[in-house]
Amino acid sequence: MKVDFPSTSFFEALKDRMAQEQDRFTKLGYFDTTFGVTVVGPGEQRRNYLLNFEVYECMGAREIDNLEGEDPDFVLEADIAQWQDMLRNIQSNGGADTDHGINTLTHFGEGMKVIYDDPERHDKLFRFSESIQEYFDLAADLQIEYAS
Amino acid sequence: MSYLATSHFLDDNEFVDKYLYSMRTGELDLSWMDAATKEVHCTSANERRGLTFRDLDVDGYGFSDLPEVVRENRCYAPRGAEIPDGVPDMQAGVNRSSDVWAYNVEGYVEEAMSRQWDATTDIAWTELQEAELPEEIGKAYAQLLTFLTEVEMIATDVPAKWMGQVNADFIEVKNFIALQAMDEARHAEVFRKRALSTGYGLMRASVQNEYNLKFLRDAETFSEASVTLHLQAEGNVLTLFRFSEYISPTDADKKMFRLVMQDEARHVGYGMQHLKWLIKHNPECRETLHAHLEEAENFLFGSIFANEVFEPFVILSGKGLKKENIDKGLVITGMFQMRQTEEYFERLDKCGLTDRRERSRLHEVYELTKQGLAAQGAI
Numbered sequence: 001m002k003v004d005f006p007s008t009s010f011f012e013a014l015k016d017r018m019a020q021e022q023d024r025f026t027k028l029g030y031f032d033t034t035f036g037v038t039v040v041g042p043g044e045q046r047r048n049y050l051l052n053f054e055v056y057e058c059m060g061a062r063e064i065d066n067l068e069g070e071d072p073d074f075v076l077e078a079d080i081a082q083w084q085d086m087l088r089n090i091q092s093n094g095g096a097d098t099d100h101g102i103n104t105l106t107h108f109g110e111g112m113k114v115i116y117d118d119p120e121r122h123d124k125l126f127r128f129s130e131s132i133q134e135y136f137d138l139a140a141d142l143q144i145e146y147a148s
Numbered sequence: 149m150s151y152l153a154t155s156h157f158l159d160d161n162e163f164v165d166k167y168l169y170s171m172r173t174g175e176l177d178l179s180w181m182d183a184a185t186k187e188v189h190c191t192s193a194n195e196r197r198g199l200t201f202r203d204l205d206v207d208g209y210g211f212s213d214l215p216e217v218v219r220e221n222r223c224y225a226p227r228g229a230e231i232p233d234g235v236p237d238m239q240a241g242v243n244r245s246s247d248v249w250a251y252n253v254e255g256y257v258e259e260a261m262s263r264q265w266d267a268t269t270d271i272a273w274t275e276l277q278e279a280e281l282p283e284e285i286g287k288a289y290a291q292l293l294t295f296l297t298e299v300e301m302i303a304t305d306v307p308a309k310w311m312g313q314v315n316a317d318f319i320e321v322k323n324f325i326a327l328q329a330m331d332e333a334r335h336a337e338v339f340r341k342r343a344l345s346t347g348y349g350l351m352r353a354s355v356q357n358e359y360n361l362k363f364l365r366d367a368e369t370f371s372e373a374s375v376t377l378h379l380q381a382e383g384n385v386l387t388l389f390r391f392s393e394y395i396s397p398t399d400a401d402k403k404m405f406r407l408v409m410q411d412e413a414r415h416v417g418y419g420m421q422h423l424k425w426l427i428k429h430n431p432e433c434r435e436t437l438h439a440h441l442e443e444a445e446n447f448l449f450g451s452i453f454a455n456e457v458f459e460p461f462v463i464l465s466g467k468g469l470k471k472e473n474i475d476k477g478l479v480i481t482g483m484f485q486m487r488q489t490e491e492y493f494e495r496l497d498k499c500g501l502t503d504r505r506e507r508s509r510l511h512e513v514y515e516l517t518k519q520g521l522a523a524q525g526a527i
């Protein structure tokens with residue numbers, strides 16, 4: 001089944017894939033964070049998603065108007081072309097290559113920005129780094145329809 | 149053998165007779181069955197998570213009611229057990245909550261247990277053995293790995309040194325630092341294994357870095373050791389691992405750095421939560437901490453600008469030794485160092501040591517680097 005990116009159904013499809021990969025995520029360990037994803041563009045459009053992880057699972061993925069009121073631990077923000085480039089790379093390699101991992105894209109904020117207020121909660125991006133990467137890598141198995 | 153029993157139990161007739169009497173008659177003492185303790189039946193708040201330390205935080209056993217000074221328990225009686233008269237004083241050196249406790253330490257210890265990994269099997273060593281690195285990149289990487297192994301060995305020794313000093317009533321802290329020692333031992337292992345699989349082996353230890361490691365090891369109190377190891381050193385190493393992931397030559401190297409990064413971030417988390425707790429419960433410690441950090445920053449400055457530490461970063465981030473590579477590497481490394489310093493002050497701000505920024509000479513270095521990068525048009 002095809003899923004649009006960006007859309008709630010895309011993140012729900014990742015949530016379902018994560019549930020199917022329960023053994024892998026259990027081995028990685030507790031994964032307790034709520035973070036936001038912002039896709040900027042095309043044009044002035046901004047689409048925000050709130051992803052909530054608890055124990056070994058994704059508990060919820062929903063689109064919201066404004067992330068600020070939701071108090072996420074951090075927000076990953078990039079323009080739509082960057083997200084699409086990352087997802088296409090994940091799909092062609094079966095997982096992000098050396099130039100397309102979340103840490104690499106966010107490290108100097110060139111490709112993707114990490115927005116946070118609280119350095120302790122920002123550190124959850126690193127405390128759960130491998131789980132977060134493997135969660136996005138699950139996009140390799142989806143059929144994605146990209147918004148143009 | 150420095151500790152001797154005050155009597156020989158075999159020569160203690162009363163003790164031996166009691167044993168022989170029980171053997172002969174089947175009569176047991178059973179007074180321990182009436183121990184002055186609470187009967188409790190703890191259950192998991194979240195079954196998917198299992199039975200956690202937080203689930204055990206109940207009247208008579210919990211950590212929420214820990215006093216600032218633990219006087220009663222001088223031995224290894226588990227918190228909540230009856231302590232009979234006559235137990236030896238084990239002379240734990242750290243008996244104040246404010247010296248070790250951290251907000252959510254019970255959560256960090258569970259996360260640590262749950263997120264353990266295996267350096268031998270969780271890294272794609274076969275893929276790495278096949279990865280050919282150009283000589284200058286390979287040697288620079290081997291030098292970085294040499295430095296990281298040195299650092300991780302001290303990071304194993306510091307929590308291990310304090311573990312036996314911490315009063316048994318702080319079991320959550322003891323378990324956290326036991327797991328930290330395990331994490332750091334695994335880091336030393338994985339970096340050694342990676343260095344010896346690059347084709348270049350280990351390179352050179354660094355004099356300035358070794359000074360810094362000695363300083364970290366020899367802190368006189370647990371809180372000083374924690375603020376320098378967990379918050380300052382590991383905070384810097386966390387930024388360094390993210391940078392190392394960023395410049396890593398292969399996917400498998402990236403995974404290695406993501407895995408070590410997770411552990412390191414957890415240690416930084418404990419360090420921040422401990423510093424916050426310390427400042428709240430023992431505010432007069434601020435000046436002592438400032439003095440300790442003053443020296444720690446001096447050692448750190450020496451360490452990060454040591455040739456064996458600074459130069460591999462420049463080569464790895466510029467991806468080579470040609471002039472244009474070096475120029476690019478200098479800019480990226482400068483940006484990384486600024487980020488490292490900024491995040492260090494950000495964490496101290498969050499913990500309530502907001503005046504460190506003005507008092508620190510590291511901030512002067514930050515400003516100098518910033519000016520240098522601005523002059524090159526890099527920022």
Ligand SMILES: [Fe+2]
Pocket residue numbers: 300303331332335412
């Ligand atoms: Fe470490």
